[in-house]
Amino acid sequence: MASKPNALCGERRDGAVGRRRATAWLLGLTLGAALAGHGLAAEPAAGPARSARLNYILHCQGCHLPDGSGSPGKVPDMRGEVSQFLTIPGGREYLVQVPGAATSRLSDGELADLLNWLVKTMGPPPPSGFKPYSQAEVSRLRPNWLQDPKQLRTRLLSAFAPARPPAATD
Ligand code: HEC
Incomplete structure (x- = not known):
């Protein structure tokens, strides 16, 4: 019984970290796709x-x-x-x-x-x-x-x- 709150707590922490990672990853992906898709980074001026x-x-x-x-x-x-x-x-x-x-x-x-x-x-x-x-x-x-x-x-x-x-x- 004593381990249950800890396990829950651990789960919550992991969840939060996971969400932050996912957000950062998604942001990177979106930016990357935007730049690659439109050739903004690659196209010569x-x-x-x-x-x-x-x-x-x-x-x-x-x-x-x-x-x-x-x-x-x-x-x-x-x-x-x-x-x-x-x-x-x-x-x-x-x-x-x-x-x-x-x-x-x-x-x-x-x-x-x-x-x-x-x-x-x-x-x-x-x-x-x-x-x-x-x-x-x-x-x-x-x-x-x-x-x-x-x-x-x-x-x-x-x-x-x-x-x-x-x-x-x-
Ligand atoms: C708010 C949404 C919106 C934005 C922003 C927009 N358009 Fe449009 N555009 C439309 C819609 C809807 C039509 C269909 C005609 C209409 O109902 O205005 C259209 C039609 C056109 C057409 C005619 C194509 C056709 O098949 O009838 C051209 C050309 C065009 N837009 C150019 C542009 C350009 C250039 C820009 C940016 C400077 C632009 N539009 C920004 C919604 C938009």
Whole structure:
């Protein structure tokens, strides 16, 4: 009987240490994965592409996720799709004026770089003759950001190739 409280006590201590270790391990794992996953540690410092990628991580991936896959029914999957908007009337403006982009805390130049990076990275390859977004273009379009993006998005999607399901964000 005398040994029972001690055993319990020992168990509690071990439990606490175990939890602390687990927390430290998890933190290390999370940080490690974040750095490795985004190549922040490994990538050589570069020009606009580097800061666009970093800006995506800081300002966009909370909703769009690191790979652009988004979240079904809430945030559209941009992979293999986003630059298709550049092939249809109104699509080029849409990518700037969608609220996540237009109301972000990025300068016009940073947003232009980020969108240029995004369409190349998420694909499909931008249409031939694609003219990169410029700071001036973003400055011009951005103030008219979309109050009702879903409606326009549905309309734009219907102009895509017929394979596209129209209700991707509903
Ligand atoms: C709070 C969540 C959220 C954040 C943060 C966010 N977005 Fe979005 N994004 C959305 C949603 C939701 C949509 C679908 C259209 C809509 O309803 O706004 C979208 C759509 C888009 C689209 C059009 C893609 C499509 O298929 O319709 C682009 C381009 C885009 N976002 C870029 C960005 C960029 C660039 C950033 C960071 C500067 C960003 N977003 C930050 C939620 C977000």
